[in-house]
Each structure stands twice: as structure tokens, then as C-alpha cells.
Amino acid sequence: MRLREQALPLPHSAACITRRRPAALMMRPGAHPLTLRPDPSFYPSPRLAQEAPPEKLAYVAAIDPAGIAGARGGEPDALAVVDLDPASPGYGTLSSMIEMPHVGDELHHFGWNACSASLCPWAPNPHVERRYLLVPGLRSSRIHVFDVKPDPRKPSLVKVIEPGEIAHRTGYSRPHTIHCGPDGLYVNALGNPEGDGPGGIFILDCESFDVRGRWEVDRGPQELAYDFWWHLGYDTLLSSEWGTPNMVESGVVPELLLGKKYGHRLHVWDLRRRRHVQALDLGDEHQMVLELRPAHDPTKAYGFLGVVVSVADLSASVWTWYRDGERWAIRKTITIPAVPAEASKLPPLLQGFGAVPPLITDINLSLDDRFLYVSCWGTGELKQYDVSNPLAPREVGSVQIGGIVNRTAHPKTGPLTGGPQMVEISRDGKRVYLTSSLYAAWDAQFYPDGVVGWMTKIDVDPRGGMAIDPRFCIDFGRRRPHQVRLEGGDASSDSYCYP
Secondary structure, X not given: OOOOEOOOOOOOOOOOOOOOOOOOOOOOOOOOOEOXXXXXXXXXXXXXXXXXXXXXXXXXXXXXXXXXXXXXXXXXXXXXXXXXXXXXXXXXXXXXXXXXOOOOOOEOOOEEOOOHHHHOOOOOOOOEOOOEEEEEEOOOOOEEEEXXXXXXXXXXXXXXXXXXXXXXXXXXXXXXXXXXXXXXXXXXXXXXXXXXXXXXXXXXXXOOOOEXXXXXXXXXXXXXXXXXXXXXXXXXXXEOEOOOHHHHOOOXXXXXXXXXXXXXXXXXXXXXXXXXXXXXXXXXXXXXXXXXXXXXXXXXXXXXXXXXXXXXXXXXXEEEEEEEOOEEEEEEEEEEOOEEOOHHHOOXXXXXXXXXXXXXXXXXXOOOOOEEEEEEOOOOEEEEEEOOOOOOOEEEEEEEOEOOOOOEOOOOXXXXXXXXOXXXXXXXXXXXXEEOOOOHHHHHXXXXXXXXXXXXXXXXXXXXXXXXXXXXXXXXXXXXXXEEEXXXXXXXXXXXXXX
16 A cells, blocks of 8 residues: 655644744743744755754653652652763763752653654744743653753753642643644643543643643544644654553553453544544553654655554564545554563563563654664563665664563663653764663563663664764662653654655
8 A cells, every 4th residue: 555645734723822923022931931933943845854963962851760769768750951062071971960849740651742753834832941941740641841952961841740730720730741832832641630531632821831721622432541742744644552550650560451441442533623533442452552743754754653562472563654635544564573581580460461561661763754763661672664665664773781581781781671652863863872761660560679860872874773882881879760851853853844
């Protein structure tokens, strides 16, 4: 089946409509400044974004597992700043660590206040800056707003959105993913304050960060939530499924997993009308449909999603969604099998299976839409696929580090626990960054002797293939790193309206 590429009319949205004003002359208190010209880190297209200068800093969400567990001596989570400049004497080290004001937030995913989507032709705020990082606590439901402009190496906390405000205005709790859209900030949440469903999306004001309200007008059959992304050129939003807070916060519940109760569908929405239009069911043996990565080129109507595990054989999989006529379709395009292992080397959760599941917990797509990276957190492997033909991916590279059984070392370390988890790609596609921790309760189940908090860098061959940078491996000490955001943007931070 041939994937069509066509330019469709771009939508006009009203999620954050503000009167245009000159420069920063009419700011209200608490609003972020406007500039006379678009932020230089914004690019109209992914093609132009690949020409951006190399990143020199990374911002990393780092959790304290003792603090999340409520253990004595637990400390707050932190936003870490990492030196990525090869010319710097501090290359590959922690530049600073800014602690949250409370213990037990469980920082997870986070995002920028504004990005290249602000250059879309209907965007009401094209002159905002990429200045603030919004960092949710997945367990506490607080959203922390950090200003990186005065000192990029030491961001300052300027606002905290409390869980009560989110619940009162939206009915949601446990904010997970933040995306900067053309018309405002989109945030999804796993459920309600009681820990049940439905989960969904809410909107933050793009200047003051006030909570506006729930995004969905008609959610149809959607109940579970996890990730979301969009095809701006097709006025389409897609969302995936994990579980409600009560289904995930204490770890994987074997009865729910074997009972096929975790998420197994991809939902398609009309982005402008905020209505559910289609549910694509992968089959309930495929449990936990997590990360979504649409093509960056807005004329391309396809993307990729990762499935953590199949209850039939412990394999993991990647699926390609695509537009088929006036509807959307989906097809499994990558299967990664489980690896047999001695029961004595497995955690209690897996000993009865006699194998290590790959556990695809993150995927990411380079800005040229050529290479898809797949994190196998269980087996300790990062795989690289050439997806020039999105319906026929071809594996072209692999690196091993960590893993439940292998504990593969970095050149600078001894054996490592944890595995490739969050994966982030530089805009030019030459560097990939990995971190080791998934989620505190799940870390404890799959790595019961503890997860070493590490971050490393992978160098990419433009023809395909990759290698670990032997100089770059950061030990986070008592904390564990999760998502990485690169200074100026990265392969999963921005979306584009121009090809």
C-alpha cells in the first residue's frame, strides 16, 4: 500500500488566542516576554532545523527513588544541567542540579513553553521565546516552571502550578507529557485525582501558564492515556494508552497484564474540533502502547508507536500508522523477540517465564525521518532502524549497555544496571543521548538490586550504524535520570508546519 504525501489545508485554532502586540511592551505580570523577531532556535521546517548549531547543554529530569517511596532521608527530585560542549573542560559532567521544593514529585517528561510550531501561519504568538521549561511531577501532579534565560546553567524556578488547580479546572491528575503547539501548551494526564480514568489532555495559557481547561469536546471510547502527538498538516492528533494511575503507580500488576487490561489502542482525533474520530486496536495481547513519533515533515501522514510487551511471547513491537484513503490504518512493522535466560538471573516478576523481554519503553525519530531509535530497556540494547520506507524498517545499528541479565558495561564503568530508556536525538541527527531509569516502581520490579543512574552519548554514522562515546558516561549518584531536553530543541521537542 503506497503512503500518500499531500498538503492539506492547515487549521485555525483558538486554544490560546491573544491580541498581537509589539515586542514586550504590553506584557501582563507573569507573562513571558515577546520579542520583535522569532526566537532563533525556531525553524520553519525540520529540514532547516537540521542546520542548527550543536547543543551545548542538556536538561535532565532526575528522580530520587527514596524520596518517591517516602523513605527516611529521601530528597527532592531535581532538574540536572549537563555540559555537552566537547570543547569545555566540564564536557560530560553535571553542571548543576536544581532541587524541587517538595519531596516525592517523580519528575518524568517535560517540555518547552514555545517551539518551532509558533511559526505556523495561524499561530497567534510567533514572537515568543523558547525560555521556560515546564516540568511536571507525575506522582505529585505539580507542574514546575523554570526560567533558563538568565543563566542557562542554573535555571530558576519561577512558578509552581499546584495539583488542586489542575484538578479544579480540568478534572485531571498526573500530568505526563507537554507539547508546545502553534496555539498553546498541550498537557496530557493519566487520570483523575482519585487515580481512575479517563485520562486526557488539557491546555495551559501560552503566556501566563494559567490552566485553561480540558481539551476534549467528545472523547468517544477513549479512557486510558499516555502519549500524544499530531500531524499539523492533516489537522490530526493521536494519543496512546498505558493505564490509569491506580494501574501503574505501584508497578506492573501481573493480574492486569495477563488479563490484558493495559492499553492496546491508538486514538485518532480531529485536532481543530477536538473530537475523537477513530480507534485503532492493535489486539489486546499487545500491552501498553506508549511512545508516539509522527513524521516530522508535515506533508507525510505516517508515524511510529512502540508497544512494551506481548503477553503471548514477551516480544516487543513497533507499529507504523498511516493514512489509507480518508481513514487511518496501522501495521506491525518491527518485532523484537524475548531472549531466553536462566531463571536465577531474572527478577521474581520474570522467573516463571525463563526469558528477558525487550521492553520497548521509548522510541525516537531523527528530524530527517530516516532513522528510528528503539530502546530495549529489558535486554539493554538500543536499536537503529532505517525507516526510509516506513512500512519496511531495516535494522542498521545496535549498541549494548546495561540490561536485566547482561549488565553490559560502558567503557568508563563496570557492569551497569538499568538499560537504554529515554532516548533523545540532536537536531542534526549526529548524537543520541540515553538515560537508564523508567519509573521508580517499575525500576524496582525489573531491577530489584537497584538501577544505576547513568546517562551516555551515542555517535551516529550518517550512513547507518552507531557507537558509544567512550568519554561520556555520567553517574547521577543517588538520583536516576529520565527524560533529556537539549538546549535549543531536539528531535522530540518541536513540530513544524513547513516541509
